[in-house]
Amino acid sequence: MKARSQHQDEQHLTEQLGATGLRLTPQRQQVYDVLRQKRDHPTAEEVFIRAKKQMPEISHATVYNCLDALVKSGLARQVTVDRGATRFCPNMVEHGHFYCDSCETVYDVELPTELTGVVLPEGFQAGRYEIAIHGTCAECAKKK
Amino acid sequence: MKARSQHQDEQHLTEQLGATGLRLTPQRQQVYDVLRQKRDHPTAEEVFIRAKKQMPEISHATVYNCLDALVKSGLARQVTVDRGATRFCPNMVEHGHFYCDSCETVYDVELPTELTGVVLPEGFQAGRYEIAIHGTCAECAKKK
DNA sequence: GATTATTTTAGAATTATTCTAAATCTTGAC
DNA sequence: GTCAAGATTTAGAATAATTCTAAAATAATC
Numbered sequence: 001m002k003a004r005s006q007h008q009d010e011q012h013l014t015e016q017l018g019a020t021g022l023r024l025t026p027q028r029q030q031v032y033d034v035l036r037q038k039r040d041h042p043t044a045e046e047v048f049i050r051a052k053k054q055m056p057e058i059s060h061a062t063v064y065n066c067l068d069a070l071v072k073s074g075l076a077r078q079v080t081v082d083r084g085a086t087r088f089c090p091n092m093v094e095h096g097h098f099y100c101d102s103c104e105t106v107y108d109v110e111l112p113t114e115l116t117g118v119v120l121p122e123g124f125q126a127g128r129y130e131i132a133i134h135g136t137c138a139e140c141a142k143k144k
Numbered sequence: 145m146k147a148r149s150q151h152q153d154e155q156h157l158t159e160q161l162g163a164t165g166l167r168l169t170p171q172r173q174q175v176y177d178v179l180r181q182k183r184d185h186p187t188a189e190e191v192f193i194r195a196k197k198q199m200p201e202i203s204h205a206t207v208y209n210c211l212d213a214l215v216k217s218g219l220a221r222q223v224t225v226d227r228g229a230t231r232f233c234p235n236m237v238e239h240g241h242f243y244c245d246s247c248e249t250v251y252d253v254e255l256p257t258e259l260t261g262v263v264l265p266e267g268f269q270a271g272r273y274e275i276a277i278h279g280t281c282a283e284c285a286k287k288k
Numbered sequence: 289g290a291t292t293a294t295t296t297t298a299g300a301a302t303t304a305t306t307c308t309a310a311a312t313c314t315t316g317a318c
Numbered sequence: 319g320t321c322a323a324g325a326t327t328t329a330g331a332a333t334a335a336t337t338c339t340a341a342a343a344t345a346a347t348c
Contacts, residue, residue, distance in 0.1 A: 023314075025326065045304075059328045064305070080224045081274075083336075085304060098268060111262060118255060118275075123282030124242060130225075130276040131262075138267030167345075169295065189335080203297045208336070227305075229335060 013075065020073040030055050031066035035076055035090040041097075041106040043085035079106060081132045096131035102140035109133065157219065164217040174199050175210035179220055179234040185241075185250040187229035223250060225276045240275035246284035253277065 013032060014024045022028075034050045035042070042050065048063040067088055070076040079087040081099040089097075091108055098107040111131060120126060157176060158168045166172075178194045179186070186194070192207040211232055214220040223231040225243040233241075235252055242251040255275060264270060 023325070025313090027327070043304085057328080059330095061306080061329080062327055065326075078227065080226060082224060083222065083230045086227045096262065098264060098270075101271065107265070107268075109262060109264060118240065118253060118277065120242060120253060120277070120279075121251070121282065123285055124251075125280045125285050126242075126277050127245065127279040128277075130274075130278065132274040132276075133262065133264070133270050133272075134274065135264075135271040136269045138265065141267055141269050167294070169344085171296070187335085201297080203299090205298080205337080206296055209295075 016073040016075050017069065020069075022069050022073060025066075027051075027055070027058055027062050028066045028069055030058065031063060032070055032075060032090065035070070035088055039089070039091065039108075041079055041087040041089050043087050045085060047088065081106060081134070096133060098133045098135065098137070100137035100140055101134055102136050105137060107137065160217040160219050161213060164213075166213050166217060169210075171195075171199065171202055171206050172210045172213055174202065175207060176214055176219060176234065179214075179232055183233070183235065183252075185223055185231040185233050187231055189229060191232065225250060225278070240277060242277045242279065242281070244281035244284055245278055246280050249281060251281065 010024070010029070013029065017024050017028065030051050031047060033054075034047050038050070044064055044067055047067065048058070048060055051058050051063060067076065067078075070090075071078050071088075074092065075090065077089045077092065079089050079097055081087070081097055082104070087106055089106075089108070094111060096109045096111045098109045099105075100107075118126075154168070154173070157173060161168050161172065174195050175191060177198075178191050182194070188208055188211055191211065192202070192204055195202050195207060211220065211222075214234075215222050215232075218236065219234065221233045221236065223233050223241055225231070225241060226248070231250055233250075233252070238255060239252045240255045242253045243249075244251075262270075
């Protein structure tokens with residue numbers, strides 16, 4: 001994990017958002033920081049709760065707005081592994097997600113193989129790939 | 145696509161549900177039929193609307209219950225490609241999903257390559273893999 | 289045929305997300 | 319600097335998606 005200085009970080013955010021026609025605001029910065037501080041794939045609601053600690057006036061709608069802005073600008077990924085709330089992930093390095101069906105925790109997993117050879121129908125344009133592996137995590141496997 | 149006779153179909157459902165400790169009920173049959181009749185990855189709400197045509201007394205909660213039963217018994221798959229309602233798919237042959245970010249349609253896609261080589265952390269047990277490809281479908285690509 | 293377990297039902301309740309309209313902030317033009 | 323235009327935030331309402339509840343219906347077991 002490359003550490004970025006506060007300044008580099010801010011510049012990175014400004015650039016990425018700017019390229020999408022969006023501004024860097026204190027709220028967006030805050031939401032991004034929350035995602036980076038604890039990479040446990042929180043839901044929007046969880047991000048809201050955490051962001052509120054530093055910025056008590058932040059509103060629900062703003063958190064959704066900020067998360068959308070970050071996703072649109074390529075600063076975060078939306079993770080939808082199950083019914084229920086969407087989760088968010090600031091790890092933009094190519095990776096997949098392991099979802100424990102038992103404790104519902106999401107883990108990042110490396111994807112050593114490129115997913116080549118998927119033949120799409122004529123005219124379809126692929127953007128990103130989302131790989132989710134469902135199963136049981138080590139903790140939960142032990143308990144059984 | 146192998147066609148199954150009415151009888152084989154019913155027997156298949158009974159077996160699969162039975163193995164999970166569940167019964168085949170008229171409602172579960174109906175919901176399954178809806179999924180098979182039009183394989184467009186409907187949401188629970190859409191399944192409800194379609195099921196109602198044949199079985200007007202069926203309730204909302206029952207559709208959710210039936211869909212859960214089918215998923216648990218390996219008769220259908222849950223497809224979660226985006227925020228918003230979960231979709232359902234009765235195609236149990238290994239395949240991935242293409243999601244058009246523009247028109248929000250889901251397409252089944254073949255997966256010629258086995259997704260081998262994903263190294264999970266010690267003790268993690270993989271169940272199924274879910275591969276989703278986001279992008280633009282042929283129709284939507286033309287419009288731009 | 290009574291008992292028990294499963295399933296369905298309608299509707300309420302909960303959760304997740306989006307919308308709305310007003311207030312605030314930024315930015316660029318003058 | 320000041321103003322207008324546009325972007326963003328806010329609180330709260332509205333909507334959408336899903337789950338829960340308790341009673342009634344159905345089916346399986348003894």
